[in-house]
Amino acid sequence: MKIAIMGAGAVGCYYGAMLARAGHDVTLIGRAAHVEAIRARGLLLETATRHEHLPVRATTGPEGVRGAALVLCCVKSTDTVAAGEAMAPWLAEDAVVLSLQNGVDNAERLQPVLDRPVIPTVVYVATAMGGPGHVQHHGRGELVLGPGPESERMAGLLSEAAIPAEVSDNALGALWAKLIINCAWNALSAIAQRPYGKLSRGVGVTRVMDEVVGECLAVAHACGVHIPGDVRGTVTAIATSMPNQFSSTAQDLARGRTSEIDHLNGYIVRRGEARGVATPVNRTLHALVKLLERRDETTAGA
Structure with a gap:
């Protein structure tokens, strides 16, 4: 073909x-x-x-x-x-x-x-x-x-x-599950420029990820989306199943490219606002990655 x-x-x-x-x-x-x-x-x-x-x-x-x-x-x-x-x-x-x-x-x-x-x-x-x-x-x-x-x-x-x-038949739920995984790992890997295995050993990191997942699940529920499987367990398992992997967001920032963060944590923030669900941890991660995307611009203007 x-x-x-x-x-x-x-x-x-x-x-x-x-x-x-x-x-x-x-x-x-x-x-x-x-x-x-x-x-x-x-x-x-x-x-x-x-x-x-x-x-x-x-x-x-x-x-x-x-x-x-x-x-x-x-x-x-x-x-x-x-x-x-x-x-x-x-x-x-x-x-x-x-x-x-x-x-x-x-x-x-x-x-x-x-x-x-x-x-x-x-x-x-x-x-x-x-x-x-x-x-x-x-x-x-x-x-x-x-x-x-x-x-x-x-x-x-x-x-x-x-x-x-x-x-x-629940591809939408599977897409949301993948979105939640990305929201938990991508921004943190990008901010720290660390692969998943090393990142997971950082002080307080797993708690932050758990809070991200909690916010995402609340937004999904408000949107009427059924998330299949144990997404929290899947998020945790990635630290050992992909220990050397940097997130795509981390790879984008390392190359000086615009990331997809607006469609990851940023999407959760927007959907949360539309449904009246607070997403402070996702909002913070989104804001930090956006700052890093504009780092060269900010440095040039300093």
Whole structure:
């Protein structure tokens, strides 16, 4: 199958690599440095057991989605609408689009732009970019797709590519559960610039995370969202299951990029305000990350 990855960052490159390994015709759409490296040497996939260069196509332009039967949208939440507008003219009429993004409302925001259903997809993977054209896999990799006419078929295709995938009637709840996990870990990892294992040993850190989770659950309840599973237990377990992983927010700040914090802790703050639920810890973490995003600007003006 011809597959396009809109947003060839760590998540997009990992799933693109796995699909390419399974024999699919994959095109990655990303930044110029990554595209140049991939064109020259292929996409390097580094895991605990392999270093493998994979032949994939790569381009910087949205025309890369042309002719694709499946498009994985993996851009940052801040770029969702712009990415949708860019690729809309090039999409095949019958192309299936999956949103593999942080946050809970990206598929909803993409649908009117693309004028078609978009399948919300929850991503559980630890990845990072080791350099241009070099993706590192640190753990997990499973996907949970929302229901839809093509969801079962897409889950089957992904599973055949060694990407564990299932369809859930409560994908919204699963998206919220992932959001809560991100709210608990991302901002703190970014502020401290520490991986999860070291971060969890900081004085008072686990209590702060527990308070973040409590606020998020209160907002979810006020919004009528059912959170599946034991989200508190999942948050705690990440310290040992992904001890060396830096959050995506930490990686963004380390590279001087704008993060997705407005769609993580910031989203909880906004939804809490709308529902009359106080979220002081999420508000504080959101404010601190926003200050760090503007650190260079603030320093220049000092």
